[in-house]
Amino acid sequence: MSKTIAAVATGPAAGPIGIIRVSGPQTLAIVDTIFTPQGGGALSERPNRLLTYGALHSRDGKVIDHCLCCVMHAPNSYTGEDMAEIQCHGSPAVLSETLSALFAKGAVQAEPGEFTRRAFLAGKMDLSGAEAVHDLVTAVTTQAAENAAAQLDGVVGTHIFEIRQQLVDLVAEFLAVVDYPDEEIDSHLFDSACEILHRATSELYDMAETYERGRILREGIPCAILGRPNAGKSSLLNALAGVDRAIVTNIPGTTRDVIEETIRIGAVVLRLYDTAGLRDTQDPVEKMGIDRAMKQAQASSLILAVFDSSDHISDDDLMVIARTHGKRTIAVLNKSDLPSELDVQNIQRHFDYVVSVSAKTGEGLQELYDLIPKVVGMDGMSFDGSTITNARQAAALVRAAERCEEAFVAAQLGMTPDAIVMDAEGAIAALGEITGQTVRDDIVSTIFSKFCVGK
Ligand SMILES: Nc1nc2c(c(=O)[nH]1)N(C=O)[C@@H](CNc1ccc(C(=O)N[C@@H](CCC(=O)O)C(=O)O)cc1)CN2
Ligand SMILES: Nc1nc2c(ncn2[C@@H]2O[C@H](COP(=O)(O)OP(=O)(O)OP(=O)(O)O)[C@@H](O)[C@H]2O)c(=O)[nH]1
Numbered sequence: 001m002s003k004t005i006a007a008v009a010t011g012p013a014a015g016p017i018g019i020i021r022v023s024g025p026q027t028l029a030i031v032d033t034i035f036t037p038q039g040g041g042a043l044s045e046r047p048n049r050l051l052t053y054g055a056l057h058s059r060d061g062k063v064i065d066h067c068l069c070c071v072m073h074a075p076n077s078y079t080g081e082d083m084a085e086i087q088c089h090g091s092p093a094v095l096s097e098t099l100s101a102l103f104a105k106g107a108v109q110a111e112p113g114e115f116t117r118r119a120f121l122a123g124k125m126d127l128s129g130a131e132a133v134h135d136l137v138t139a140v141t142t143q144a145a146e147n148a149a150a151q152l153d154g155v156v157g158t159h160i161f162e163i164r165q166q167l168v169d170l171v172a173e174f175l176a177v178v179d180y181p182d183e184e185i186d187s188h189l190f191d192s193a194c195e196i197l198h199r200a201t202s203e204l205y206d207m208a209e210t211y212e213r214g215r216i217l218r219e220g221i222p223c224a225i226l227g228r229p230n231a232g233k234s235s236l237l238n239a240l241a242g243v244d245r246a247i248v249t250n251i252p253g254t255t256r257d258v259i260e261e262t263i264r265i266g267a268v269v270l271r272l273y274d275t276a277g278l279r280d281t282q283d284p285v286e287k288m289g290i291d292r293a294m295k296q297a298q299a300s301s302l303i304l305a306v307f308d309s310s311d312h313i314s315d316d317d318l319m320v321i322a323r324t325h326g327k328r329t330i331a332v333l334n335k336s337d338l339p340s341e342l343d344v345q346n347i348q349r350h351f352d353y354v355v356s357v358s359a360k361t362g363e364g365l366q367e368l369y370d371l372i373p374k375v376v377g378m379d380g381m382s383f384d385g386s387t388i389t390n391a392r393q394a395a396a397l398v399r400a401a402e403r404c405e406e407a408f409v410a411a412q413l414g415m416t417p418d419a420i421v422m423d424a425e426g427a428i429a430a431l432g433e434i435t436g437q438t439v440r441d442d443i444v445s446t447i448f449s450k451f452c453v454g455k
């Protein structure tokens, strides 16, 4: 018999209300011993999912809260097991007293993701759906939440199930003819196999490709602000973030450490890094800052190269241009409120994207906001669940696509059915890793161990 688990489902900070979840065969018996409904009777006899007011008792029987509880009877619960929720006051004291009362009555602490793991094992959701739960809990943007909600609802799982089923049927047909090696194989079989495999291959590659954007949707994009001293990097960081985060002075070499600030532009989470101005210097501290700036630029997926448009291009600017080589970069011509001295055409020769802004007046910032999602390929995308946000799923999709492609080539060449069957089975296994139909236990464990406790 599986254990009955309990955990706090609300955040670690003290809040007005805290929720404790309980799941497993002993749930009703355990919760009945620590909660007494106001109107008498037992919580387990109250209607399913109806919140009931009553007294909550600690392990030594003292009343520690007056709160709301409900039960959710198996199999119609999140985990498919008997479950209960205790919605009490959210202080760490009440929550830990309640947990310890539950443990004293036989419940055990739930491991990270264990409720969702049980839901997956009970067939309440496929593995891609369970992974979407995690995305939904950690979503930063509305768009990321929207995409994850659709995946929780089975958008990815259903599509993969369909493709997988077609391959399973195809394998079955070929296996049937493998048993009769002397008979001529109906050419229709090869034709329809080619068609199915070709379509599956392109659909799977298409899905895998969405991961490039999906990763940005989930993790955001690291973006270094690079430029010579006094170009206005720190001013730009402050203007973009809308807070007075970094120190700004007219003394060149003000910023030394890398200063991080996260902003949201539509679906894009931009992790901005303000850095020390690049120049030739003897100052050992400034040198270390410049070293960090260059490392940060290297580690970033997008660079904002800031130039002072009220001045001519200097050797330091050339150093900045050299550092952006091969990197996705937007040239930001700052100080547009001042008369221009900059050779703009020269800058345009080096960069695909150039915008004029004034960090001081805010002029041009909107154009920069509009440009960034376009440059990272996130404008006009839909968040209907079709975007893969998960490296594991993307890798399995590529493997499945490759095996389908190999099976397609084998079918086209009219090779022996065994070859087609072997590759198609490889694809079926890879797809099963996404839905969870054919996934190793240790992989399942790793996936759920990344969840929070109580989810
Ligand atoms: N208080 C509370 N809020 C919550 C959750 C929770 O567990 N408790 N959730 C937890 O993640 C999410 C909601 N997800 C849920 C998903 C399924 C079921 C559930 O009871 N499913 C049953 C019955 C479905 C039905 O009524 O048709 C089932 O699948 O059989 C409950 C919550 C978000 N909000
Ligand atoms: N007129 C005008 N001045 C600006 C603008 N942006 C920044 N400045 C001024 O330029 C000077 C340098 O600004 P910072 O933001 O500190 O420049 P930085 O690139 O971070 O400089 P370091 O940290 O030294 O590398 C300050 O005096 C700012 O007030 C702008 O858009 N217009």
Ligand SMILES: [Mg+2]
Residues within 6 Å of the ligand: 233, 234, 235, 246, 247, 248, 254, 255, 274, 275, 277
């Ligand atoms: Mg600075």
